[in-house]
Amino acid sequence: MFISFSLWLYTMEGTIVRRVIPSDNSCLFNAVGYVMDHDKNKAPELRQVIAATVASDPEKYSEAFLGKPNVQYCNWIIDSEKWGGAIELSILADYYGREIAAYDIQTTRCDLYGQERRYSERVMLIYDGLHYDALAMSPFEGAPEEFDQTIFAVQKDRTIGQVDGLALNFVKEQQRKRSYTNTANFTLRCGVCQIGVIGQKECNNQEAMEHAQATGHVNFQEYR
Template sequence: MDGVVVRRVIPSDNSCLFNAVGYVMDRDRTKAAELRQVIAATVASDPEKYSEAFLGKPNSEYCNWILDPEKWGGAIELSILADYYGREIAAYDIQTTRCDLYGQAGNYSERVMLIYDGLHYDALAMSPIEDAPEDFDQTIFAIQNSRSIGPVEQLALNFIKDQHRKRKFTDTANFTLRCGVCQIGVIGQKEAAEHAQATGHVNFQEYR
């Protein structure tokens, strides 16, 4: 297959997961509010499946939480969106070079790809050449009998490994952050979460 795997940058506004999914599924970076609604409706409609044990918080509380544009999505949201679109979602983690597949139980015939750097999701696409306009992007790939998407899969993995070598990820256990409100420095996601809980401050910037 001719072409290169490229990373399509999604704005860093706490909704990157949803907008990255919007881009690969619908070529639309502004789907976050709509997809949050989809997730809340799905979760509310099946309180047995989406129990407190599964969600980490009561069903109705989770639904309110995920509708908040300040809140981030993760594995639960990706699995719901894979089923909503009827396509597998492959999320590549730069730090570990691991690929997490969502929706594989659905036996779907197509797959899309995201890339995750420890804090942020972007979209992955196939482009004819490195700097081709986004109009030429291919973001949806047919799944073959082997449950792979053929040569694209290896190209994606090579791209992830290259990003890993260039350290294009954030080590969330050990990275240093500064609170944008009170300028206090914290180390790692855990300290940031504790500071946010104690102060209500949620505006952190990474610094080295």
């Protein structure tokens, strides 16, 4: 009997894979675009979605909430040089009507956006301290991206079943390999241009972040 490939992915155990998103300051948006729509070029559209959402509710999205005036934020977020974070992930979870699980490699913490809405589906991202990539379930290592499953049903216990454990094990393995950038504690060196920069040891000491924003380089290593 013929079984469709999507059904095979649902019924058989595959492997969690990290789909790399270009380091162009829009990685969060394009990672979301990939897991939601299998499209790594959604950043301009999703930035506009966020700006429109924020502009439509200035009471909710106040200066106290955004860290800047509503209008200023809307102009800021559509700038392709600006990075996204928790606010943007929360808005995008509601826009798509799906939970977004964002795994932090350094801490293995999972931040879940849209959880309070009790959406019936979930997607997954992975964060290395400076950069977001997409997580997917693949039938085997090296399988083409077209076979990726990126949307998972949320079960009654508010998990996504065995995929939760597979994802956490993958993140722990990435942590073991030190596949993250610790911008809080280390003096760093850019792995691309070899320039030494300082991590965020203090609020005003953000050389690593500034270098990444200016150059698009996100491959940092501990400077020895």
